Amino acid sequence: MDLTKKYLNLLAKEYPTIGDTTTEIINLEAIMNLPKGTEHFVSDVHGEYEAFQHVLRNGSGNIKEKIKEIFHNRLSQKEMNSLATLIYYPENKIRLVCSEFEDQEEVDEWYRLTLSRLIELCVFVASKYTRSKVRKALPNEFAYIIEELLSKDGNGYTNKEDYYSEIIGSIILLDRGSEFITAISYLIQRLVVDQLHVVGDIYDRGPYPDKIIDTLIEHHSVDVQWGNHDILWMGxxxxxxxxxxxxxxxxxxxxxxxxxxxxxxxxxxxxxxxxxxxxPEDLNSCFYPKIDPNKEDYFEDExxxxxxxxxxxxxxxxxxxxxxxxxxxxxxxxxxxxxxxxxxxxxxxxxxxxxxxxxxxxxxxxxxxxxxxxxxxxxxxxxxxxxxxxxCERLQKHIAYLYSKGSMYLTYNDNLLFHGCMPLTEDGEFMGMEIQGEQYAGRKLLDKFEEVLRKGYLNKDHKDNEKYLDYVWYLWTGPVSSLFGKDQMTTFERYYVADKATHEEKKNAYYKMRNDEKTCEKILNEFGLEPLKGHIINGHTPVKEKRGEDPIKANGRIIVIDGGFSKAYQGTTGLAGYTLLYNSYGMVLVSHQPFTSVSEAIENEIDIMSTRRVIDRELDRKKVRETDVGKELTKQVSDLNALLAAYRNGDIIEKTRQNHTVLK
Structure with missing residues (x-):
């Protein structure tokens, strides 16, 4: 039996009849004609948990945009802000709002009005997905109820008006309004973003990288491109x-x-x-730590x-x-x-x-x-x-997650994501280096770096593991490291020598040449992407916006989204981070002002002030068929068509429902 026949027989176990096969082909073809899901790109969050959480909860302003699309003629700006804040922080906002009402009747009326608005918004954000995908995202406790409420449309609502009103009334009567609003708010958060890309540097600078990883572990779909600070912790x-x-x-x-x-x-x-x-004790030492000027609870002895x-x-x-x-x-x-x-x-x-x-x-x-x-x-x-x-059990859990979800680089939907740089020589060629006796450059270099990183972790209990771990350190500080991107790390000089001329760390030629379209096209080609369609998406180097630096370079071929999530960089960058959204209509760069606090966001409905800038606009709305997922679905349809042909010409015998039984 040849491999094709063997594979089709295996496929026939999942689709045993012509009816099953044709149904799945129809299903997949329909999915490929849905709008492309929204991708959300963040980078260099550096332990700033609260700011990261807020950007995640508001989808870089995506939720507020959806609210405006539906309610711009019906709600005031204050009402839209209030609804957005409720979706971001439902538990806290519900407690605050309800504490301001004088009696239960006012609370119930607010529940009724709010539920109606949330359901309408949820119907809108769920409309680009299959019912099956939405069903999988539903919270278990309210899955059936939410699915029923999401099924209403113009005609159906007329025929079932009393039915839907009774569902909402019963939720309120049974004192489940708070829980239901919370559940549907988190569902909206989940549906506005289909895929989250974290382009490196979760660790260091800020205080809570562990909480960020806990959040990512709970996220429905995420990938990570390791940053230099991440691999330090991985090592x-x-x-x-x-x-x-x-x-x-x-x-x-x-x-x-x-x-x-x-x-x-x-x-x-x-x-x-x-x-x-x-x-010896020396408080004037060059090793005196950098203290947050807003920190009050520290002691001189500490x-x-x-x-x-x-x-x-x-x-x-x-x-x-x-x-x-x-x-x-x-x-x-x-x-x-x-x-x-x-x-x-x-x-x-x-x-x-x-x-x-x-x-x-x-x-x-x-x-x-x-x-x-x-x-x-x-x-x-x-x-x-x-x-x-x-x-350390918790650290090992977090690092295992980074290895399972992470990589040195990612090609996804025509875009190339990596944290730092593609090491180049001064004449624009790919820099090479010897690793374990062989020479590597370009894409092969990054693949080899990833291989030794993974082997270093998998062999962490072996005595000869230093042959891998030495390369992990090199990725942190070496001149041909794609994660570092400088000729040297002058840590010693910065501590011990006053003359700043000794502190110089010369950037790799990539950072000069990334402004050139031809260089970007060469890099995209190296990774098998179409140069005129794709983009390179980086973090690592803070974009100094207040000095006039533009995060969009080489006529849009490269986008740098490190704008200063870390408070340590915000004085230099002049803002608090860039994020990127890529949906079926195109690509939008979002710049953010500093996040104040969760309490400010809830009590005063102060969102991060964000500026949106269109990078690419699709002439025709992009569909799933044109994405990497669509390519995989196309292959599946091709295989299913081959199975269908095999059924029809008798090469494989269709199993009817009567004889397709399971032995118990």
Missing amino acids: AASGSAVCIANVLRISARYDNLEIIEDAYGISLRQLLTFAEMTY IRQITKMHQAISVIQFKLEGEIIKRHSEFQLDHRLLLSDIDYEKGTITIKGTEYPLLNTNFPTIDPADPYTLTAEEELVVEKLVTAFKN
Whole structure:
């Protein structure tokens, strides 16, 4: 039996009759003529959970746009704002609204009016999906009731007016109005976005990356393109000591050790004890953490401890990095072996032939003759931390999720998504590097990076795992890393040398050449996409809008959506992030002003102020048939037509319902 016949026989088990086969063909053909679902792109959320949640809940303004489409002639702006806020935060808004009424009759009337509006809106946002898809999205408790209410149309409502009114009346009478409004609000949130793309950097800077991942785990359809800060945590969870040191250093630098201790329950006691015993107190130290000026609940003793821990883990990091550089000559990072360039007696360092004084000369754990070897105490600290990171159940759950939903890049509906850059030489060729004895460049380089990342995690309990984990660190800091995109990371100089000329990190040629259409077309070609249809979508580098930088480059071929979700970047960018929407009508870039707070959003109905900018507008409304999902459905239809032909010419025997039985 050839493979085609074998495959068709397997397919026949699912579609045993001509009737089953033709029904599924009709179903799939109909689905392909529905409008394309809405894709929502976000990037560089950096632990800013509340702002991320709000953008997710309002669909980057998509919900408010839907409300305007339906109610613009019937509701005031204040009423539309109130309805939008209710959909974003139903539980909180219901409590607030109901507390303002004087009696139950007013509450019931508000329920009746609000339910009517929500149902009308839900019918509208559900209209682009099949009933089957909507049914799968319904909350279990109210599935039957919502499905009935969503089925009403102009003629049906006339014939069933009393029927629908009685359903709403019964919901209110049985004191389920609050729960029903909450359920249908979350259903609307779910239906306005079909696919969420997170283009990297969930971790670091902000305080709650763990909550963001918990939210993503509950999301109905999401993919992640790993960012440089994400892979640092991925390496840490895989047992990379140098990635753990970097994670802790960054958390200490931004006064964010709560993510380690509180969110993930990883004890830093060993590190704290070592730091207290080893490093002198110096509140003017270059390791003094960056304190949020709005933070009130901190103590000077706590800052003193963080400063010491910050210095201790930084020195450990520099030592561990030196050992990796010495193991891998192919990394071409010997110039970063800076501990060897320090004159420990004079307190100076020589960089590129110039001698500079050090801002801090406390190196109690460094042997000038052997500067990269950890002391016994440092080794113990590292060993304890590696064990804690590898055995942290919540962290491992989150990192396993990133591996299951993530990738170095994604091609989806003619677009190429990756976090940082496509490493290029100065003459526009793809940069190459040697990995495990072979040379890689372009798409193959990113594929190889992903392979070693995954092997590093899968082999985290193997003794020889460093052969993979060293490359995870390289992705964080290496010049040919698509996630880093600079010639070097001058962390040491930024701490120890005042002269800012030593802090320079030269960006990869990609960042200059991405303004050129031909370069973008070359990259899209490399990933098998049509250059004149596709877009490159990046994050990683904050767009400095207030300085006139445009996130849309190369005549629309590339879109950069890192506009500063992280509060640390907002002073530079002048806004609080870009997001992107891609629906059946085209592509819209949305820029956001800073998010204040959830309480402000609920009590004062203050939404994030957003500006929408059309990038591409479809001449004809795009259908599912023209998407990647449509391509898969087309293949399925082709297979089903082959099965249908096999039934009709007798190559495969149709199983009638009488003999298609299941043995019990």
